[in-house]
Amino acid sequence: MALELKSSDNKIFEVEELVAVQSETIKSLVEDGCADNVIPLPNVDSKTLELVLDWCKNHVDMKLDEEKLKEYEDKFIEVDQAVLYDLLLAANYLNIKDLLNRACQKVADMLKGKTPEQIRETLNIVNDFSPEEEEEIRKENLWAFEE
């Protein structure tokens, strides 16, 4: 049973139902009988949708091989920030829990062990604190650095 998904840039992807229903959003559409025609996904572009569908397909194929799946996931999530951002939004919109979790874990790993300045650089955050606020915040968080 194949489903047709349409990305925001009007590209059609044909996928097995088993693969597509990894997305809870698509799953409920199928269950409600709304999946007979092409399913429009206006919030996901074709580049991201292709990645997402690859994730879903591999999760169906490698379901029983935990080690192989983990290897795949680790390789899959090695993407640049912009792609990671799109994956996070797509996983949230399509409600694919394991993709969302893996992407969040990647964000956490990116930040681990970094100083605030390094985090700003990594995430492109602009510091908008006044010197007084900076001092206040430094004191507020001193306890976390006392190890």
Added chain:
Amino acid sequence: MEIASSFTTVLSSQPFFVPTIVTALCLLLTLFAFTTVRSISSKASKSVVDGCDFAASANKKGGGGGGGCDCVCKCTSPEMVEKVNSAAVIAAERQTGASMMEQLVPEITTHALSYLDYPSLCRLSMTNSLMRKAANDDNAWKALYHKDFTWEQDSVTPANGWKAYYAATRAIVNINTEFFNIIRERSLPAMSRFWLNADFVKCVHASGELFSGYNAVIQSWQLAFTWEQGVNFQVRDVRARVMSEMAWVSMKTFVDMDSGPFNVTNTFEFHNGRWYMVHHHSSVMTIDGDVEQQLVHA
């Protein structure tokens, strides 16, 4: 009254002049009102587009952020979809200059933050004001508390919020760990500094003996440190309850096959900017309901 009547006489004596002024004024007012209404309606239509923009770009599982659901219906018309798509593209290009974390939908941010440990969460809060707000979220720290410490105290509402409570708990747990390090090192000077120098402090060793008052307590430790016992023990199930000036911690210690395990309770008081131990109680743990009859050493 006379002034008023004289005024009306003046007015009525110039029949055409006054109505002209009044008409002119009315015209001016109308023009003014018209332009204001036009600008308001154009702003309104702009906000509708913005609303759709937000609705389209943010997650729509069931409404997302608080409202904007009305706009979703308007978005399904083809012209609106076109507008939304182009607006979204423009917005995305504008946004690549700013940071990814700041633009994530609140629910994704909350989820992502739950994967951070406490140092990372603190450091993230130091980056800018938006991140500070997100990373200081009370629920995020409550979840971290439950993850790192205990699922107990779920119904507690800490006076200064969960981040402060987490910090205080972290401090107490570290001090409690220090206590056991002092025992492992058998350092009497360190133990002397650790206890509050007061007559109400008490120590009940696992032997069952109670020592009361600072001097007696420290002497009891001096004796305990002279024993050749293996001091390789593990501390588990540490549960801390922290108030502003006082804290108590319960735990289990597992020494070796011959002695222990023990139930231990430590109490601390906050004086002069630091925590001091004021009470220690160690007792043999009953296993499966049977009281183990054995020689126990502190």
